[in-house]
Amino acid sequence: MTVHDRAGTPARDEDLVDVPALLAAYADTHPDPKIDVQRVAFGTSGHRGSALDGTFNDDHIAATSQAIVEYRAAQGTDGPLFLGRDSHALSEPAWRTAAEVFTANGVTLMIDARDGLTPTPAVSHAILAANAGRAGGPGNGLADGVVVTPSHNPPRDGGFKYNPPDGGPAGTEATTWIANRANELLEAGLSGVQRTARIDAQRYDYLDAYVADLANVLDMDAIRDAGVVIGADPLGGASVDYWGAIAERYGLDLTVVNPAVDPAFGFMTLDWDGKIRMDCSSPYAMASLVSRMEQDAPFRIATGNDADADRHGIVTADGGLMNPNHYLSVAIGYLYRNRPDWPAAAAVGKTAVSSSMIDRVAADLGRTLLEVPVGFKWFVPGLRSGEIAFGGEESAGASFLRRDGSPWSTDKDGLLLALLAAEITAVTGKTPSEHYGELTARFGTPAYARTDVACTREQKSALGKLDAGDVTATELAGDPITAKLTRAPGNDAPIGGLKVVTDTGWFAARPSGTEDVYKVYAESFRGPEHLARIQAEARDVVAGALGS
Known part of the structure; x- marks a missing residue:
């Protein structure tokens, strides 16, 4: 990782996003669903992008909100939807887009009583409070939520994530369904999206409910x-x-x-x-x-x-x-x-x-x-x-x-x-x-680091599909390998890559979702020099497993 020569120093005017241009692009730019990067795609924390790149625009949020309406109906989720947003420039207009679509579809919308910003944990807390004692199924009034946020990402970015009635980030089954339906709506020129300029919502004091508890x-x-x-x-x-x-x-x-x-x-x-x-x-x-x-x-x-x-x-x-x-x-x-x-x-x-x-x-x-x-x-x-x-x-x-x-x-x-x-x-x-x-x-004192290794898209795809049996190495940085994992030991879910473990260290390699690199996480309980050796040998282990 090459550190920028101004890292850690105050931002200058030339570092700042042009907020008016960003907001104009949100409203005026229409993504082309035939271009992969301009389609709706949910990562581990929702759909993210920038209006300046045609990856987070009004069309995206209208389509995704309509898809959420249809998904929650299919799941029998008929209670209120808690809607919150953070302070990114794109969050307020995206919040409004979503609110207009939810209102048009008759969703009972819960918005901040103070017209303020809403942390993600306050939305999760509200969902769990609303659903306490309720069983699942239609007619039971289960609540869910949406938070408009790209988390810690740069000011030019926007983000949109769905939290189902369990209060946490939506799982892959839900996000895949929502993304697929949203892209169908984009391809149809938003035909099928219901929307009104009027926002009909109830007020909920997220701040008081969270802080008091x-x-x-x-x-x-x-x-x-x-x-x-x-x-x-x-x-x-x-x-x-x-x-x-x-x-x-x-x-x-x-x-x-x-x-x-x-x-x-x-x-x-x-x-x-x-x-x-x-x-x-x-x-x-x-x-x-x-x-x-x-x-x-x-x-x-x-x-x-x-x-x-x-x-x-x-x-x-x-x-x-x-x-x-x-x-x-x-x-x-x-x-x-x-x-x-x-x-x-x-x-x-x-x-x-x-x-x-x-x-x-x-x-x-x-x-x-x-x-x-x-x-x-x-x-x-x-x-x-x-x-x-x-x-x-x-x-x-x-x-x-x-x-x-x-x-x-x-x-x-x-x-x-x-x-x-x-x-x-x-x-x-x-x-x-x-x-x-x-x-x-x-x-002991562990040394831990994350690095990126350049690779092709084909190698990224293969890394995400590896089987533990593909790893032929028996040692890592001088120690016997005790585990080769492509599935998490806690729940047997695919880790989307490879983890190799010894008694004194480990590495995990996972393909990046946005760049042609794979990420190597590594740790050693024998110090920085041993960590460097693990990092170097990790590349060889991965190359061997990929047959390259």
């Missing part, structure tokens, strides 16, 4: 009583009003570091590649907050969230910005020891490319480890049933159960994980960074 999932009294000094940076996103409300309701010593909302996100520092990106796990995107902590800011804990607040970034006065894998390991160790009412058999959920430090923590806790493919959707059934109490992924997304062991949210919750850092500090007297130091003293 936090004491049932976190020890807010402990945070207040310990006087933990907190700085919260919304990074211009949907959590901006939530942090002030949390501080006021619970009497916390919490400062909203930057309350500005700007669709161009001109206050950001540039990410590793020179782009503006609200990635709260990136030391470059978080450079302003990290610098403030280093300059004797009064905060003991500082936090960041991406634009829809489903991701978290944790900065401590003693350790700087924490690697997401490090914080997940600490959070798991703390929670399973400090939630006595959680189900005794509840497993620890992690994605296949998350750190093996989590494996060691889970084993030390005596808990089952549930390892699943990349994508938070895989944690949804377990979080609903209590089969897992915590689900987290290496990209700084996680959620967990309420203190009584019942579901809180089934989508990633960056506010929750940020506040947990303050609870950990309040209850134990140590920051998450200090706790991670104790973990490395016990289990």
Whole structure:
């Protein structure tokens, strides 16, 4: 990965998207469904694109909203639909497009009572609250939701994701059906899309419902009583009003570091590649907050969230910005020891490319480890049933159960994980960074990295279809291979690539969804030099498995 020479420095005027041009393109550009990249396509977190590229325009959202109407009808989902949006420039017009289509189709629409921004976890929380005690099936009034957000992606981007009645990200079966139907509607010139200029909706106070319920999932009294000094940076996103409300309701010593909302996100520092990106796990995107902590800011804990607040970034006065894998390991160790009412058999959920430090923590806790493919959707059934109490992924997304062991949210919750850092500090007297130091003293210090390897489209396709038997290698970086995985051990679902494991390290190779590269995630408990060797040999193992 080549780091841009201005990474971590404040954005300049020339870095900013032309917001009027972006909005004009949303309305005026009509995608051509014969061009693959201009079709509706759902990734792990919905359909994303930019109006400037003809990949996120009014036509896309109208067609996708109509497809969701038809999908929910086919599933017997006849309750309200909770609709939220983040602060990206394209989110407001896309929200309006969706609302007009939903209204025309007679959907009971729930919009923000304050006409404000809505974090993804607040929508998930609302869906679960509405569906509590309801059985599935037509006539039972089950609710679902849509969040208009491209998450942490650049200001030129838009995103649109569907959350079914389970409250979490829609699974592949649902998103495939919705995308296929949306593309049929695009091909038909939007014939079949019902739409009205009038929006008919009910008001729902997402902020109050979410904030008032936090004491049932976190020890807010402990945070207040310990006087933990907190700085919260919304990074211009949907959590901006939530942090002030949390501080006021619970009497916390919490400062909203930057309350500005700007669709161009001109206050950001540039990410590793020179782009503006609200990635709260990136030391470059978080450079302003990290610098403030280093300059004797009064905060003991500082936090960041991406634009829809489903991701978290944790900065401590003693350790700087924490690697997401490090914080997940600490959070798991703390929670399973400090939630006595959680189900005794509840497993620890992690994605296949998350750190093996989590494996060691889970084993030390005596808990089952549930390892699943990349994508938070895989944690949804377990979080609903209590089969897992915590689900987290290496990209700084996680959620967990309420203190009584019942579901809180089934989508990633960056506010929750940020506040947990303050609870950990309040209850134990140590920051998450200090706790991670104790973990490395016990289990070793892992070196972890992700790199990209150039490949052809044919190789990408083949990598996604590999079988474990295609791997002929018996050693990796001097150690015997103990597992060759193309399916996740936790749920036997395809991981969309290959994972090779030894006692001291591992690598996972997955094809990129947008570029002609495959991503190599790797980790070693024997240090950076051993990690480099794993990364180098990973290419040979993959090439051998692909027969190239």
